[in-house]
Amino acid sequence: MALRVGVIGGGQLARMMIAPAVELGIDIRVLAEGDGMSAQLAATAVGDYRDLATVRAFAADVDVVTFDHEHVPQEVLRALVDEGVAVHPGPDALRFAQDKLDMRARLADLGVPQPEWAAVRSSDDLGAFLAAHGGAGVVKTPRGGYDGKGVRVVRAADGADDWFAQLGPGEALLVEELVPFVRELAQQVARRPSGQIAVYPVVETVQRDGVCAEVIAPAPAAGDRLAQVASEIGVRIAEGLGVTGMLAVELFETDDERILVNELAMRPHNSGHWSQDGAVTGQFEQHLRAVADLPLGATAPRAPWTVMVNILGGPQDATIDERFDAAMSAHPDAKIHTYGKASRPGRKVGHVNATGDDLDDAVYTARAAAAHFD
């Protein structure tokens, strides 16, 4: 019988696991949040991922549980594990992707380079941190943020008073130094429960308005030293946190040549979409292999350069329509991936990968194809 992998969450990450699951012969099943989700084709259940009974019923029919997102509550995950369900990544690893304060404390224990940071509970705390770090900082809510939400640059002690007012007993905000970075990078690593690790080339990510806009793989002008440091950071975190599945480590490269950890994601990640068409083993296939404890695939690039550009929803519907036709017609080399989502301004509804021997050509093709959807 085929191995059954259950994915909690029906978004585009679950959707993009479907293609490699079919080829690998994995029976993929999705617990979707509602009807008509991005991963609808593989949805076998609809329900609330915060409800233990719902998740338990879903898990009963699969061999491994994994995720489209990191929002399943710890108590639900721990109950599954206690009942003998294989959950990858497991709750002990996933908590560090769920809570940024826990993540900072753990990375400090591991000696992983990261920005200066503190847990702050009041404007006094925040003021003290700002005074010690050049008068500016980045305040983050430890939980629930994504794509720039729950993140704010502050330059005054009262700059997060509205967030402090919402803290419960024992809760805190995270404040980090405003890192003088020259660019952002991402390092992806896959790790199996049995310990095997596969490391992807470090890539450059370009953010716009707090959202990933473009990825260049591998990161241009990334010498051996940079690649080695990024790889070592990724491996140390994957092993130190006991990550199973794909791990994405978002990194700052500073103007004084340091590499600092920005954020973590324990699942396929936007910074790894390039690998679908640009690496021997795409991140969605690799995630399935890793969580199913199958041998990992090769991570070598398939071309000198791969460029990924996100398609952000415009006013029109972004499924098969005139714009899709025009993009395909003008760019037969572009690999267009759609998420089956209704288009809304700024919403990620797809992405384009372009590969080639020339970086400028790949950048042009990916941007030009994606621009048809603006």
Added chain:
Amino acid sequence: MALRVGVIGGGQLARMMIAPAVELGIDIRVLAEGDGMSAQLAATAVGDYRDLATVRAFAADVDVVTFDHEHVPQEVLRALVDEGVAVHPGPDALRFAQDKLDMRARLADLGVPQPEWAAVRSSDDLGAFLAAHGGAGVVKTPRGGYDGKGVRVVRAADGADDWFAQLGPGEALLVEELVPFVRELAQQVARRPSGQIAVYPVVETVQRDGVCAEVIAPAPAAGDRLAQVASEIGVRIAEGLGVTGMLAVELFETDDERILVNELAMRPHNSGHWSQDGAVTGQFEQHLRAVADLPLGATAPRAPWTVMVNILGGPQDATIDERFDAAMSAHPDAKIHTYGKASRPGRKVGHVNATGDDLDDAVYTARAAAAHFD
């Protein structure tokens, strides 16, 4: 709303359309022959493709009808077309893939190079053909043959008497000269209803026991002349027969440097599986683009060499099991594609693609990975 493509037949060719359909945002629906077919994930109906009512009901919910195989009867196809259903390839083209005598006659009209052939209705007819062609020939039943079935080499006039005895009124067998070929090739072409054509590199196919065993893309030592002739034959057939979707033309390369048409298939074909990992646009994606009348994708190879080796079922089950683990572990570069079919000796249950700069390395990797399943 997403474009709905309905595939008649639930075999591995329909299955392998699922992955690109998801990425293109095409709503793929399959009319399967039964439960648990290879393309089960996309099956929305189960029924007999020879029954007009069944096929009509399936077609009512899709925008385009296409096929996993060529066995849907002409009368069913013509009824659909008469009712306004978009069917690709249409019955006027598909008849030449359904009936080898019709195909030979039509290719003769088009002036396409092919073996000497005749329609024969008796041992006298056959004896006369053999006498004129060196005493040997290949007898084929015009309909229903595949993977070497319905094909027989004969060296005596009574060599097909059992088949003659089964002919109905007006029916005949096809006999062809035994071509002195040095190797077999395949040329794939995609054609849209609106006329756009995309041509793949010509490949070498290696048959064992009448079944495709390996494919090397592009065909080694295929000079510009060979590639041009094969391409022109493919285009002439696609246009001359009005093919829509993927067309595979199986070719003989003779010891006197002729290229002769052996067989046709109007769907994705085993000789094109290499393109899933070895071409910018795989044949399953291209077939969907073509039948949906979307702009065709680039057909350029993604590596100097791609080698495809079929996995034929052995005595064990060939889904995720120890052999799968061993193959993946030993060959992290190999792309293994499984069909979700129970393993039977000689049955195609999957294939392996390997790409690279060195042909010998790619051959080794693909064969070695596939050999784990023997």
